[in-house]
Amino acid sequence: AVVSTQTTGEKEIAHMRALQERAKDQQAEKDALRAKRIQEEVEREQRKKDKEVAHKKAETEAHLKKARNHQVQMREHFLAIEAQRERQEFERVLAVQQEGQRQEEVKDREARSKKLHHAEEVRKQIKEKEKDMIHSRQMFFEEGIKLDQEAQERRRRLDEIKKKKLDELQGAGVPTKYINEVARRAMKPQTSLITH
Numbered sequence: 001a002v003v004s005t006q007t008t009g010e011k012e013i014a015h016m017r018a019l020q021e022r023a024k025d026q027q028a029e030k031d032a033l034r035a036k037r038i039q040e041e042v043e044r045e046q047r048k049k050d051k052e053v054a055h056k057k058a059e060t061e062a063h064l065k066k067a068r069n070h071q072v073q074m075r076e077h078f079l080a081i082e083a084q085r086e087r088q089e090f091e092r093v094l095a096v097q098q099e100g101q102r103q104e105e106v107k108d109r110e111a112r113s114k115k116l117h118h119a120e121e122v123r124k125q126i127k128e129k130e131k132d133m134i135h136s137r138q139m140f141f142e143e144g145i146k147l148d149q150e151a152q153e154r155r156r157r158l159d160e161i162k163k164k165k166l167d168e169l170q171g172a173g174v175p176t177k178y179i180n181e182v183a184r185r186a187m188k189p190q191t192s193l194i195t196h
Contacts, residue, residue: 162183162186165182166179166183166186169182
């Protein structure tokens with residue numbers, strides 16, 4: 001009976017130990033499962049954060065790329081405007097230069113034509129004058145002397161009139177500057193001081 005009791009007690013102890021081991025195993029499984037769930041949750045959170053970081057990075061890169069593209073487009077736009085402005089300015093300057101050159105060529109042609117015409121006229125006049133001089137020397141030698149004497153007399157009278165006029169101006173109180181100007185003009189060849 002004692003042996004039987006011990007055996008029963010040992011069985012109960014063994015059963016209790018088995019229950020305890022099973023409980024420990026179950027607890028260990030629960031702990032392991034909980035740890036696994038926690039790990040999975042941590043990994044999910046990490047993946048979520050990584051995804052958010054990657055998304056934010058992609059958005060930032062896309063924004064920067066868009067900003068760079070816009071900057072490049074604006075720079076190209078301004079360069080195109082500047083190139084067009086420089087081209088227009090070049091064309092304007094070129095047109096002005098071409099017009100100036102054209103006008104200069106026209107002036108040169110007109111000047112050459114005028115010079116040739118003048119030279120021809122001078123040659124004709126020289127020939128005519130030589131002819132007239134020969135004729136005049138032959139026909140009017142004596143008359144020339146007479147005319148020269150008359151001309152000297154006219155110049156003498158004209159000089160007297162000029163001097164009288166200048167004296168009248170001075171006597172009338174006309175400023176010396178004006179009198180000098182009148183005298184200078186009166187000294188010009190073929191210019192008469194008295195017009196009335």
